[in-house]
Amino acid sequence: xxxxxxxxxxxxxxxxxxxxxxxxxxxxxxxxxxxxxxxxxxxxxxxxxxxxxxxxxxxxxxxxxxxxxx
Numbered sequence: 118x119x120x121x122x123x124x125x126x127x128x129x130x131x132x133x134x135x136x137x138x139x140x141x142x143x144x145x146x147x148x149x150x151x152x153x154x155x156x157x158x159x160x161x162x163x164x165x166x167x168x169x170x171x172x173x174x175x176x177x178x179x180x181x182x183x184x185x186x187x
Contacts, residue, residue: 120150123163123172126187127179130156135184142182146170 130136136156143152143161148169154161163175176186 119166119168120164121167123165123175125161125163125175125179127154127159127161127184128187129184130154130159132156138182139179139184142178143175146174146178149175 127139130139133156136154139154139161140152143149143154143163148166149163150166151164152161153163161179165172165175179186
């Protein structure tokens with residue numbers, strides 16, 4: 118499996134629940150191997166298999182959870 122590390126800037130996270138919601142949304146996607154969300158920095162690092170999931174899908178899931186990807 119080929120892995121690619123994606124860095125995303127996320128707006129709207131203000132608490133531990135927000136962080137958990139973003140992590141849960143991303144981890145639910147097939148092809149996501151690892152997710153780290155940094156609340157204070159407003160960013161996420163996601164390791165994906167680009168053959169199984171696209172960056173646009175990551176962004177869509179974050180936005181569906183109620184946050185903005187910059």
